Amino acid sequence: MAAYIHAEVEVHDPSAYEEYRRQVAAVLSAYGGRFIVRGGAAELLEGERAPQRQVILEFADMASLKAFYHSPEYAPLIALRQRVSTARLVAIQGV
Secondary structure (H helix, E strand, C coil), rough: CEEEEEEEEEEEEEHHHHHHHHHHHHHHHHHCCCEEEECCCCCCCCCCCCCEEEEEECCHHHHHHHHHCCCCCCCHHHHHHHHHHHEEEEEECCC
């Protein structure tokens, strides 16, 4: 059953965040993940304000998602992302 990461991201250093964006796709692909949403225009339908950036990643299952997130390849990218942005990531089991 598919699993997803939903990320709400506020970027503080766009040029450094671009380095994260350049590197993450290869690691994501190596763990069988793919982008469903990667930025793009968003319209707030409810709530007080939309996050600056939305990202949704899809994986074959929760085990693949967790393997990606906890991988040694992704660890330095997490550190980079956390230095240049504030984010909330949620792992979601699909139906």
